[in-house]
Amino acid sequence: MTREKGVRVRFAPSPTGYLHIGGARTALYDWLLARKHGGQFILRIEDTDRKRYVPDALDDQMAGLRWLGLDWDEGPEVGGPYGPYIQSERQALGIYQQYAEQLVAAGRAYYCFCSPERLEEVRQERQAHGLAPGYDRHCRYLTPAEREAGIARGFPPVIRFAAPLEGNTTAHDLVRGEITVDNRTQDDFILLKSDGFPVYHLAAVVDDHLMRITHVIRGDEWLPSLPRHVMLYHAFGWELPEFVHLSIFLDPSGKGKMSKRKKLEGGGEYMTFIREFREEGYLPEAIINWLALMGWSPGLGDREIYSRQELIELFSLEGIHPSPAALNYDKAEWLNGVYIRHLDPDDLAHRLLPFIRIAGQESGVAALAEATFEQVRPLVPLVQERIKTLAEAPEHIDFFFIEPPTPSLEELVPKKMTAAETARALGAARETLAALPAFDHATIEEALRSLADRLGLKAGQLFTPIRVAVTGRTVAPPLFETLACLGREKALARIERAERELLDR
RNA sequence: GGCGCAUUCGUCUAGAGGCCUAGGAUACUGCCCUCUCAAGGCAGAGACACGGGUUCGAAUCCCGUAUGCGCUACCA
Secondary structure (H helix, E strand, O other), rough: OOOOOOOOOOOOOOOOOOOHHHHHHHHHHHHHHHHHHHOEEOOOOOOOOOOHHHHHHHHHHHHHHHHHOOOOEEOOOOOOOOOOOOOHHHHOOOOHHHHHHHHHHOOEEEEEEOOOHHHHHHHHHHHHOOOOOOOHHHHHOOOOOHHHHHHHHHOEEEOEEEOOOEEEEEEEEEEOEEEEEEEEHHHHHHHHHHOEEOOOHHHHHHHHOOOOOOOOEEEHHHHHHHHHHHHHHHOOOOOOOOOEEOOOOOOOOOOOEEEOOOOOOOOOOOEEEEEHHHOOOOOHHHHHHHHHHHOOOOOOOOOOOOHHHHHHOOOOOHHHHOOOOOOOOOHHHHHHHHHHHOHHHHHHHHHHHHHHHHHHHHHOOHHHOOHHHHHHHHHHHHHHHOOOOOOHHHHHHHOOOOOOOOOOOHHHOOOOOOOHHHHHHHHHHHHHHHHOOOHHHHHHHHHHHHHHHHHHOOOHHHHHHHHHHHOOOOOOOOOHHHHHHHOOHHHHHHHHHHHHHHHHH
């Protein structure tokens, strides 16, 4: 049933906001289908609502898609044989006007001169009578003279679709099956607005046809208007594409629709824009993996990690779920951690660098803000399996760049030890470290472990004060690697500082 | 209000009439490992919305109820 050859799919966002997580998932499914079948993924911009236009939205949408690696074969900036790919530009060419007029000429559409005020009155009256709110088809039955009078009045008309007055319309959705509506429940909806711009229904149908789209994958909110689109295809005499309506995302509680940035019960906020995931230090490959499995399943049942290539190979429309999904941020974090751990250390260092610099700028720490790849690369093994997002890295390694605050006695002194004992242990450790022929992980570990033995201390009793002295905190990366990375000079100085702190009190 | 879509552990999901004592993942809890934190290993708790059918047999098919969501614009 699926026409697999020559698959052409489009992602058609409106530039009314930043690239949203739900939009990104739609784009991903489009892209996966196109890549799987060697077809084309087209980006089309539906900017027919000039009131809601947001200037930097388009750039954000494209940047988001590119960050995710969802490259489009036709669309803005890359061109293609069916352009232009921005609807306002197509409108300027008269494309929608032409097709709307074609329906008027065929008796399948008509000019409507009703004012917004009259439409509002009609709506209220119909509602008061328990009817579905909608248009009363007043202008559908205008005489030629009345039509002339309307035009003469100078009020720019809209063009409405003359919906069939009887019978049924049947539409198909690949994941939901057949949907049949009674045509009497359908409104004479507007095709062309009085400003000459098309309404979504006209623009989408015309462009999908003209661009030879084979599969329309879009949000669930379009399902109720699918019959309208089918009617339009029929009126034009065009072949129908396949339709797939994706269910929406719910907020993390699973109770409400997730739309704009919203508050969590706990008081926090959750992310909804792709740019936020990027800024929080998520890897695009992790987001792809996460999103792919949110609303679709390869049916294998026992795997969570899929590479981009595997997703392309396994993807199929049949695996798409009809039910809404609540965003599982915990899983996104976990997945991101998995991907970070699998990264090549050089690669991770490059990705970490901007986050470290930004953290430095925000905290006013010049050494962090000016961090270099050469400085960061040796620290990668210390953080790689400890971070879930790139943005968490700076807080793990900032003490390499800046003198940590003097630790408190409470942090410094292990349980069952006195301040004096701790100071003695630190002194012994300092002397041992100072005398070491080399200052690498293995040498340090061997020396410190045997020192603990000689002092009759447990490993933790010796290592904890050293860690606190050197890093300024009780939770830090493994000690020996940390010391080796810090360098002997700084390590010794910090230990000595802690000793003084212990003795002074 | 009308019309439509949906309903398996908290969450993402496997499940196409007997393979289900309902599987995996995440999150949570405990134990192990261990220089802290992680990572890793093991274990535990946790679901077929409800009610009727159909059938020898239903998470799977049908009907109803409930709940959630969507649409009902010269927005998309």
